[in-house]
Amino acid sequence: xxxxxxxxxxxxxxxxxxxxxxxxxxxxxxxxxxxxxxxxxxxxxxxxxxxxxxxxxxxxxxxxxxxxxxxxxxxxxxxxxxxxxxxxxxxxxxxxxxxxxxxxxxxxxxxxxxxxxxxxxxxxxxxxxxxxxxxxxxxxxxxxxxxxxxxxxxxxxxxxxxxxxxxxxxxxxxxxxxxxxxxxxxxxxxxxxxxxxxxxxxxxxxxxxxxxxxxxxxxxxxxxxxxxxxxxxxxxxxxxxxxxxxxxxxxxxxxxxxxxxxxxxxxxxxxxxxxxxxxxxxxxxxxxxxxxxxxxxxxxxxxxxxxxxxxxxxxxxxx
Numbered sequence: 001x002x003x004x005x006x007x008x009x010x011x012x013x014x015x016x017x018x019x020x021x022x023x024x025x026x027x028x029x030x031x032x033x034x035x036x037x038x039x040x041x042x043x044x045x046x047x048x049x050x051x052x053x054x055x056x057x058x059x060x061x062x063x064x065x066x067x068x069x070x071x072x073x074x075x076x077x078x079x080x081x082x083x084x085x086x087x088x089x090x091x092x093x094x095x096x097x098x099x100x101x102x103x104x105x106x107x108x109x110x111x112x113x114x115x116x117x118x119x120x121x122x123x124x125x126x127x128x129x130x131x132x133x134x135x136x137x138x139x140x141x142x143x144x145x146x147x148x149x150x151x152x153x154x155x156x157x158x159x160x161x162x163x164x165x166x167x168x169x170x171x172x173x174x175x176x177x178x179x180x181x182x183x184x185x186x187x188x189x190x191x192x193x194x195x196x197x198x199x200x201x202x203x204x205x206x207x208x209x210x211x212x213x214x215x216x217x218x219x220x221x222x223x224x225x226x227x228x229x230x231x232x233x234x235x236x237x238x239x240x241x242x243x244x245x246x247x248x249x250x251x252x253x254x255x256x257x258x259x260x261x262x263x264x265x266x267x268x269x270x271x272x273x274x275x276x277x278x279x280x281x282x283x284x285x286x287x288x289x290x291x292x293x294x295x296x297x298x299x300x301x302x303x304x305x306x307x308x309x310x311x312x313x314x315x316x317x318x319x
Contacts, residue, residue: 012192041072061129067136071098137164147249166239168283251293
């Protein structure tokens with residue numbers, strides 16, 4: 001059971017209307033066009049990798065972008081020397097559009113090294129060198145099963161990298177397009193959030209995002225929990241529960257790290273970034289978490305650990 005103050009619909013709707021008036025441009029341009037979203041994925045990859053995964057070797061590696069969506073990160077990996085990138089996602093519409101965008105924007109020498117695949121269609125095993133799960137772990141309805149598949153797709157010694165947010169992160173409700181209020185899922189009940197969204201999308205002033213355009217605003221009508229959020233289900237896992245899932249996977253030497261606010265959104269939150277390292281408060285005050293593991297399927301992978309290198313297991317936060 002997730003914690004929430006549980007404020008009701010009337011309070012949520014009132015607060016949302018005020019927040020939307022104060023922040024009329026709360027939704028970024030990438031929410032209204034899929035190619036713009038693809039390009040934003042590409043642009044943001046440099047910053048994300050440099051800050052959180054700069055030590056991971058990409059050159060001449062086969063990269064698995066699991067939960068890739070449109071696959072906007074794939075060209076960035078190729079331009080940095082990756083041998084090939086497999087974009088793996090369950091959304092066939094985004095896979096198809098992503099493939100079209102890559103073919104349209106990039107030369108055949110690059111596009112031919114980017115593959116878009118639904119996991120059901122992926123029969124190959126032990127072929128990837130590095131698997132990135134970027135901003136998707138919170139959407140996995142069965143994360144342990146996905147980790148099992150990733151373990152199967154990676155070669156022995158292959159590297160897993162996960163970057164995501166826990167359920168108590170200020171943006172974890174993934175509803176900011178409709179309810180631009182931080183920690184909405186902590187303040188308001190699920191029922192209040194969903195009723196408010198159904199009200200907002202039918203307001204004449206509402207500009208539909210690309211997903212509402214594709215699926216229709218009535219996609220929210222039969223949703224009774226954010227676990228079934230249309231297009232992007234939410235597993236509502238806290239940081240503690242994420243760690244337990246990772247501990248239960250087949251990956252070895254997993255390390256888990258929480259990160260405070262970097263200062264791009266709020267200088268005040270940046271000053272409070274130390275709170276992301278405190279037990280309990282880390283749930284609310286982290287801006288991101290990262291986890292790293294290795295497919296230690298055989299002794300050669302185990303022996304690749306440097307002498308004297310400590311074995312990290314999920315559960316101990318690494319600063």
